[in-house]
Amino acid sequence: MLVEGTHFELKKNTPGEIGKKSIACSISDIAAMGCSAKYAVVSICFPHETKTKFAKELFLGMKREADAYDIKIIGGDIVSGKKMLAINVVMYGKNDGLNPVTRSGAKISDAIMVTGTLGGSILRKHIAFKPRLREGLVLNKKFSINSMIDISDGLVADLNHILEESKVGAILYRDKIPISTDAKKLARKTGLSALYHALHDGEDYELLFTLSNKESEKLLASKPLQVRLSKIGHIKKSNGIVMQDSKGKLRIINPIGYKHFK
Amino acid sequence: MLVEGTHFELKKNTPGEIGKKSIACSISDIAAMGCSAKYAVVSICFPHETKTKFAKELFLGMKREADAYDIKIIGGDIVSGKKMLAINVVMYGKNDGLNPVTRSGAKISDAIMVTGTLGGSILRKHIAFKPRLREGLVLNKKFSINSMIDISDGLVADLNHILEESKVGAILYRDKIPISTDAKKLARKTGLSALYHALHDGEDYELLFTLSNKESEKLLASKPLQVRLSKIGHIKKSNGIVMQDSKGKLRIINPIGYKHFK
Numbered sequence: 428m429l430v431e432g433t434h435f436e437l438k439k440n441t442p443g444e445i446g447k448k449s450i451a452c453s454i455s456d457i458a459a460m461g462c463s464a465k466y467a468v469v470s471i472c473f474p475h476e477t478k479t480k481f482a483k484e485l486f487l488g489m490k491r492e493a494d495a496y497d498i499k500i501i502g503g504d505i506v507s508g509k510k511m512l513a514i515n516v517v518m519y520g521k522n523d524g525l526n527p528v529t530r531s532g533a534k535i536s537d538a539i540m541v542t543g544t545l546g547g548s549i550l551r552k553h554i555a556f557k558p559r560l561r562e563g564l565v566l567n568k569k570f571s572i573n574s575m576i577d578i579s580d581g582l583v584a585d586l587n588h589i590l591e592e593s594k595v596g597a598i599l600y601r602d603k604i605p606i607s608t609d610a611k612k613l614a615r616k617t618g619l620s621a622l623y624h625a626l627h628d629g630e631d632y633e634l635l636f637t638l639s640n641k642e643s644e645k646l647l648a649s650k651p652l653q654v655r656l657s658k659i660g661h662i663k664k665s666n667g668i669v670m671q672d673s674k675g676k677l678r679i680i681n682p683i684g685y686k687h688f689k
Numbered sequence: 690m691l692v693e694g695t696h697f698e699l700k701k702n703t704p705g706e707i708g709k710k711s712i713a714c715s716i717s718d719i720a721a722m723g724c725s726a727k728y729a730v731v732s733i734c735f736p737h738e739t740k741t742k743f744a745k746e747l748f749l750g751m752k753r754e755a756d757a758y759d760i761k762i763i764g765g766d767i768v769s770g771k772k773m774l775a776i777n778v779v780m781y782g783k784n785d786g787l788n789p790v791t792r793s794g795a796k797i798s799d800a801i802m803v804t805g806t807l808g809g810s811i812l813r814k815h816i817a818f819k820p821r822l823r824e825g826l827v828l829n830k831k832f833s834i835n836s837m838i839d840i841s842d843g844l845v846a847d848l849n850h851i852l853e854e855s856k857v858g859a860i861l862y863r864d865k866i867p868i869s870t871d872a873k874k875l876a877r878k879t880g881l882s883a884l885y886h887a888l889h890d891g892e893d894y895e896l897l898f899t900l901s902n903k904e905s906e907k908l909l910a911s912k913p914l915q916v917r918l919s920k921i922g923h924i925k926k927s928n929g930i931v932m933q934d935s936k937g938k939l940r941i942i943n944p945i946g947y948k949h950f951k
Contacts, residue, residue: 428732432771470690470777508773509694515732515777 431511435554442481444554445514446488452579453518454496454558455632459577460527461567462520464496464560469503472513485514496560525567528636533574533593538643539660542652543633545582546610546624553630562652563634570646575636581627583668585635587682590668599660599680601672607631627683637662693773697816704743706816707776708750714841715780716758716820717894721839722789723829724782726758726822731765734775747776758822787829790898795836795855800905801922804914805895807844808872808886815892824914825896832908837898842944843889845930847897849944852930861922861942863934869893889945899924 429452431437435445450467457464469489473482493500498518520527542559559577566572574593576585582604590597601622610624617624638646643658663669668680691714693699697707712729719726731751735744755762760780782789804821821839828834836855838847844866852859863884872886879886900908905920925931930942 428734428766428768428775428777430734430768430770430772430775433734433768468779472690472692472695472775504690506690506692506695508692508775510692510772511770511775513690513692513734513770513773513775515690517730517779 428513428515430513437512440554442484443488443491445512446485447492448554449514449516450489450492450498451556451558452632453516454492454498454560455577455579457518457520458558458560458563459575459634460520460529461525461563461572461575462522462527463564464498464518465521466499466501466519467493468517469500470505470515471503472506472508472511474510474512475507477512496558528567528572528575529592530574530576530589531592533589533595533637533662534639535595535662535664536640537573537637537662538640538658539586539597539599539635539637539662540643540646540656540658541578541582541605541633541635542654542656543631544605544607544610544655545578545631545633546607546621546626546628547613548609548628548630550609550613552607552609556630556632558632559634559654562654565651566634566636566646569651570638570642573637573639575634578631578633578635579629581629581683582631582635583626583680584629584682586668589635589637590666593662596663596665597660597668598663599668599670601670603657603659605655605657605659626680690775690777692775699774702816704746705750705753707774708747709754710816711776711778712751712754712760713818713820713894715778716754716760716822717839717841719780719782720820720822720825721837721896722782722791723787723825723834723837724784724789725826726760726780727783728761728763728781729755730779731762732767732777733765734768734770734773736772736774737769739774758820790829790834790837791854792836792838792851793854795851795857795899795924796901797857797924797926798902799835799899799924800902800920801848801859801861801897801899801924802905802908802918802920803840803844803867803895803897804916804918805893806867806869806872806917807840807893807895808869808883808888808890809875810871810890810892812871812875814869814871818892818894820894821896821916824916827913828896828898828908831913832900832904835899835901837896840893840895840897841891843891844893844897845888845942846891846944848930851897851899852928855924858925858927859922859930860925861930861932863932865919865921867917867919867921888942
């Protein structure tokens with residue numbers, strides 16, 4: 428579910444952008460399973476003061492994004508609410524004989540890889556990202572991917588989801604984290620490091636996955652994707668995440684979790 | 690989608706009641722198709738100040754209702770929002786070889802029937818109703834039901850949905866509308882008639898359906914349901930809804946629609 432104030436701002440984002448993002452986020456979930464997205468069911472709560480023009484543009488944004496990935500919006504519902512815009516998209520994927528990739532299959536010694544660059548998505552990418560649907564499908568079709576997730580909570584937090592579900596730990600290589608230019612830009616504003624933003628910012632919607640080192644070498648050699656690929660660490664036996672710098676020095680990294688309840 | 694201020698009030702309703710209702714509404718949608726409900730996917734937006742106790746009780750309300758109808762909650766997501774509680778439930782039904790009943794199959798001369806009694810649900814029923822899942826399934830299994838809907842917007846408004854989708858009109862028998870005791874109670878407060886409340890109040894979640902007059906006689910004679918059944922009118926060729934009183938006098942009834950946009 429995407430809600431005003433958390434996933435978009437009515438003052439900053441156009442209705443078309445909000446519609447696009449709501450579909451794209453769900454496509455990204457299917458991408459992370461290495462499958463095709465086929466159908467979407469959309470539920471929307473519009474605040475009472477919503478104008479028809481706004482609703483139409485929101486839907487057009489959804490429709491355009493769905494069309495771009497050959498997805499049909501097949502149903503849903505509309506309600507009116509006092510307070511805020513909320514959008515729920517349920518996306519239906521198809522595995523076409525492939526095994527959907529889960530978060531729970533990471534194996535000890537697996538290479539940890541990620542698509543694209545990370546951090547600072549709040550500056551723009553969070554509302555305009557391209558879900559990695561094609562990439563996830565190619566990875567699942569041509570390589571033996573052991574676990575995969577899309578980065579919505581942040582690299583460390585989402586890696587932690589894989590680790591918890593796979594009951595393993597990880598070492599990250601500090602110098603290999605692909606830091607985006609927006610992470611650097613944001614770091615100048617926040618006073619935090621660009622690396623910090625790459626590790627902890629959410630909503631990059633890149634794919635984070637693990638596969639045997641041999642498979643990762645095959646992947647890096649065959650270059651089947653147009654997007655940047657980085658090998659950023661490996662899976663180890665014991666719990667938690669440790670970051671290793673170029674001199675081999677180790678530091679424990681804790682996920683900065685989103686706490687839903689008080 | 691169910692949202693605070695529209696479908697429930699945090700000050701009036703317990704979290705358990707809200708959870709129960711969110712599942713029951715979706716069960717009612719499946720009931721209206723005359724099928725079995727099997728799986729639910731639940732998305733929730735919790736306001737930032739939500740306490741764990743509240744979230745647990747909400748979920749327990751959902752779980753108890755799902756269990757009562759042998760439905761499994763198989764997934765979903767949780768987000769945090771600035772402003773309000775919103776709950777989206779996607780319910781998966783199974784037709785078990787039956788044809789799902791739609792809104793578009795009403796035929797000229799069909800009898801119009803309804804389960805239970807109507808009106809005044811705001812006093813209590815809207816948060817505590819029993820979805821007519823078993824009833825819908827029995828109707829679809831044992832009788833030839835041409836169209837069906839659950840009453841969420843109100844008798845007239847939901848009948849109008851059937852009429853529009855079936856491209857037909859209807860005559861309602863004024864003296865046959867099953868008016869609830871809560872409709873009478875509410876009428877004393879609002880100054881409107883109890884009949885008005887039975888015709889236009891939403892959220893009764895009773896089943897409204899049409900079938901040939903012969904089938905309706907068979908249904909009334911065989912009494913397969915424990916709930917009250919009323920034959921409240923019949924389908925006619927021309928558009929709109931007309932109400933006929935005991936003296937044969939006719940009056941056009943307009944649905945009091947819910948306007949989502951300005």
